[in-house]
Amino acid sequence: MDIRKVKKLIELLEESGMAEIEIHEGEESVRISRGSSTTVAPQVVHALTPPVAAPVSHGGDVFKSHINNESHGGRDDYADAGHVITSPMVGVFYASPSPEDPPFVSKGQQVKAGETLCIIEAMKIMNQIEADVSGKLIKVLVDSGEAVEYGQPLFVIEEN
DSSP: OOOOHHHHHHHHHHHTTTTEEEETTTTTTEEEEOOOOOOOOEEEEESSOOOOEEEETTTTTEEEEESSSSSSHHHHHHHTSSSSOOOSSSSESSSSSSSOOOOOOTTTTTTTTTOEEEEEEEEEEEEEEEEESSSEEEEEEEOOOOEOOTTTTTEEEEEE
């Protein structure tokens, strides 16, 4: 295949926005693919999602985890106490940015909407969980390093 044709194919690939192109001419073929440079940034997750049944993996067995009052204490168990912040994902709960650092928040502290309450590690990504209301933190329901499920209550905040 002529080098000019290959150069033209590269130009077409760049102009089109496609990631890869492959051309066959008789017994000759050429595949041109564009390399990608992606970086993973920490995600900020707002804890506004309502609890629903979600598949959860435990020891290789997949089953439905029904988020309700009988399981690990559903949102309704704490609704009388205040606004409940639940886990938006399955992962590991961390109360502080690192083991040496103090926790983001503690019981009795005033928190503001948008303030980071904890980190949940999911698939090696550290996701900051933020308060969606302002008020006094009256309950921390999870210990640092503990695995959490989707919809599991994490904090109770008495709104201002």
